[in-house]
Amino acid sequence: MTQAHWIAVDWRADGLTVWPMGDGDAVLDQIDVPLGAPVADISGFCAAILPHVEPFLSGKTPVVVSGAPVALGAGFVPVPCKPAELSPVDPTGGDPRLSIHLIPAVSQGQPADILQGSEALIAGYLAEHPKFDGILCIPGPDTKWCHISAEEIVSFQSFVIGELIASLAPPLTNDFDRSTLLNAVQDAMSNPHRMASRLATLRAEQVLNPTGATGLAAGIAGTVIGVELAGARAYWLGQMVVVLGDGALSEAYLAALQDAGAMVERASVDGLIPKGLTAIRNGKPEAD
Amino acid sequence: MTQAHWIAVDWRADGLTVWPMGDGDAVLDQIDVPLGAPVADISGFCAAILPHVEPFLSGKTPVVVSGAPVALGAGFVPVPCKPAELSPVDPTGGDPRLSIHLIPAVSQGQPADILQGSEALIAGYLAEHPKFDGILCIPGPDTKWCHISAEEIVSFQSFVIGELIASLAPPLTNDFDRSTLLNAVQDAMSNPHRMASRLATLRAEQVLNPTGATGLAAGIAGTVIGVELAGARAYWLGQMVVVLGDGALSEAYLAALQDAGAMVERASVDGLIPKGLTAIRNGKPEAD
Numbered sequence: 341m342t343q344a345h346w347i348a349v350d351w352r353a354d355g356l357t358v359w360p361m362g363d364g365d366a367v368l369d370q371i372d373v374p375l376g377a378p379v380a381d382i383s384g385f386c387a388a389i390l391p392h393v394e395p396f397l398s399g400k401t402p403v404v405v406s407g408a409p410v411a412l413g414a415g416f417v418p419v420p421c422k423p424a425e426l427s428p429v430d431p432t433g434g435d436p437r438l439s440i441h442l443i444p445a446v447s448q449g450q451p452a453d454i455l456q457g458s459e460a461l462i463a464g465y466l467a468e469h470p471k472f473d474g475i476l477c478i479p480g481p482d483t484k485w486c487h488i489s490a491e492e493i494v495s496f497q498s499f500v501i502g503e504l505i506a507s508l509a510p511p512l513t514n515d516f517d518r519s520t521l522l523n524a525v526q527d528a529m530s531n532p533h534r535m536a537s538r539l540a541t542l543r544a545e546q547v548l549n550p551t552g553a554t555g556l557a558a559g560i561a562g563t564v565i566g567v568e569l570a571g572a573r574a575y576w577l578g579q580m581v582v583v584l585g586d587g588a589l590s591e592a593y594l595a596a597l598q599d600a601g602a603m604v605e606r607a608s609v610d611g612l613i614p615k616g617l618t619a620i621r622n623g624k625p626e627a628d
Numbered sequence: 629m630t631q632a633h634w635i636a637v638d639w640r641a642d643g644l645t646v647w648p649m650g651d652g653d654a655v656l657d658q659i660d661v662p663l664g665a666p667v668a669d670i671s672g673f674c675a676a677i678l679p680h681v682e683p684f685l686s687g688k689t690p691v692v693v694s695g696a697p698v699a700l701g702a703g704f705v706p707v708p709c710k711p712a713e714l715s716p717v718d719p720t721g722g723d724p725r726l727s728i729h730l731i732p733a734v735s736q737g738q739p740a741d742i743l744q745g746s747e748a749l750i751a752g753y754l755a756e757h758p759k760f761d762g763i764l765c766i767p768g769p770d771t772k773w774c775h776i777s778a779e780e781i782v783s784f785q786s787f788v789i790g791e792l793i794a795s796l797a798p799p800l801t802n803d804f805d806r807s808t809l810l811n812a813v814q815d816a817m818s819n820p821h822r823m824a825s826r827l828a829t830l831r832a833e834q835v836l837n838p839t840g841a842t843g844l845a846a847g848i849a850g851t852v853i854g855v856e857l858a859g860a861r862a863y864w865l866g867q868m869v870v871v872l873g874d875g876a877l878s879e880a881y882l883a884a885l886q887d888a889g890a891m892v893e894r895a896s897v898d899g900l901i902p903k904g905l906t907a908i909r910n911g912k913p914e915a916d
Contacts, residue, residue: 410835451825452832482828498828500796507795508788532821533858537739540770540786545740547698570821 342368344396347438348617349389351407352457353378353481357613358389360396365618367611368396382412386435397437404428404617406443407457414442416454420492421446423463424619443620446493453498458484461609464616465584466491474580477597477604479589481506483568485575497575499568502589508539509560512588517555518595521562525596528566538563561589565596576602585609630656632684635726636905637677639695640745641666641769646677647902648684653910655902656684670700674723685725692716692905694731695745702730704742708780709734711751712907731908734781741786746772749897752904753872754779762868765885765892767877769794771856773863785863787856790877796827797848800876805843806883809850813884816854826851849877853884864890873897 344360356373371392379385389403408414414429428441446455455462458478466472470491478484481503486496505512524542528535542559569576576597581604583593590606597604632648636655644661659680667673677691696702702717716729734743743750746766754760758779766772769791774784793800812830816823830847857864864885869892871881878894885892 416836447832447836451829452836453828454832454835483824497825498832499824500827500831501824503795504792504824507791529821531859532823533817533855535820535823535859536771536787536789536792536852536856537785537859539788540741541739543788544735544742544786547742548704548735548740564824567821568824571819571823571825 342396343398344368344393344401346402346404346621347389347393347396348614349403349405350457350460350613350617351385351405351409356388358392359614359617360393361614361618365614365622367614378409380409380411382431382434382440385412385440386438390435390437393438400437400439402439402441402621404441404443404621406460406613406617406620408442410445410456412442414444416447417444419446419448419496420494422491423459423493423616424466424491425623426459426463426620428620441621443617446496448496451497453496455484455486455493455496455498458486459493460613460616460620461584462486462488462493462616463619464609464612464614465582465607467615467619468612472582474582475575477576477581477583477593479583479585479593483593485572487575497572499572501564501568504564505561505589508564509557512557512561512592514588514591516558516561516588516592518558520555521558521565521592521595522599524559524562525566525569525599528563529570529600532567532570535563535567558592561592562596565592569596569600576600576604579603581605582607584612630684631686632656632681632689634690634692634909635677635681635684636902637691637693638745638748638901638905639673639693639697644677645901646680647905648681649902649906653902653906655899666697668697668699670719670722670728673700673728674726678723678725688725688727690727690729690909692729692731692909694748694901694905694908696730698733698744700730702732704735705732707734707736707784708782710779711747711781711904712754712779713911714747714751714908716908729909731905734784736784739785741784743772743774743781743784743786746774747781748901748904748908749872750774750776750781750904751907752897752900752902753870753895755903755907756900760870762870763863765864765869765871765881767871767873767881771881773860775863785860787860789852789856792852793849793877796852797845800845800849800880802876802879804846804849804876804880806846808843808846809853809880809883810887812847812850813854813857813887816851817858817888820855820858823851823855846880849880850884853880857884857888864888864892867891869893870895872900
């Protein structure tokens, strides 16, 4: 087994993704580690990853972690800031075979907001596109809209979206009904105050007319995204927008933004987090 | 044990409430029956209630049920309709000791909507207030706004509210922070399109300033209710509104509507469902 120079970790509420990194910051492997119970401290974190990374270890190995829970003390760096220049914080405790470095979250005062984990993704995107100037839209449980300029996160805003959609409807699949989605987006953008009644109407239509009603998931996702686009206008109107994500939800954002007349393209997140953690570890964005 | 003349049942997603009814339609007892797995047919329903009602049975006993799942075939009665005149439907199957009567749901074509269970509550309220003319607001997972006139449900509209609040925040308790709630309601009524970002801001404030941030539950409930009040204006502006419900969510609606200048009072639902099922069983509202 190839030895890892260091280990990159993305910590999310539902689990960890672990990348042992080799020569020239090459990704040696990608390991998904589900977290049954929430991990509350560094010892618990080390215990969770050790069985998976042990074969890659030789001596004390650095572990660079984005998205760690606030309680572990990585702290916050306020905007504006360069994600590649976030200085990791070294917590006490853990395991003698691992040297843990936690990347701080990015915070904003007005409006109050937190980027926790997405900063690694953004650092990875900027490592590939160091001259990018525009808006990154990162769909997820909390969708993030981030204004990027001169390698800095200038400002950002979170919208509770994926979480709302997941609580209301079956998951959106890649074959979602595009016209149902776009109609719902348009209606919700024009009438955001009708959101909660539109959601009830969509569900009732499904019951009263099950053969005629198509695309409950697309209708509900479109309604929630439409309200968001109305509230996020300052982030996309007249801006260059990149939807950073894969899967049906990102495709839904792309379709909705295109339909609303935005300048928008989609980029895959594949490989971006280890690339971003590499940039942060090296203290600057990679050259082109 | 007193014998029951008949048995009233309220069927909700999470369980049944069962009232054995005696002489003069007096409530003999109230029994809550949680439903672990969803009950799919009349036999399953009888099996769920029999252990609880057996001591009250003598001969074949009528069971009048509101809120039964659509799949059991009670069907729909469109608005406008008098809830006390909904004709129960008798399904096949079940148990020889019970004679099951399912109350149909109330439906609406434009906008598509369904009242399932609330019709018994409304019948109970109208049994006590037969001359009521105005709006009943029934807070719940789906909050219902019902226009009542001449003992009829004229029209209604559902808003997915309690379910949203429950998915986003810890439960609202009776000591909720009133000014936090009302500020959030006002902000959301004026800017419904900012709902999803306000929710993210409230959560971020809780993390960034845990000692200063008060009332996450009140802020989130207020935001969601404010968007609803903006969308439900036709139902409360210049109308006589009765919030029909107990507990913190109903108090939140009362406070929000009062603050918005509506003519509003609150009424308890205590005892109303068996009273409504009695009215439906007797085919007309009870006299004053």
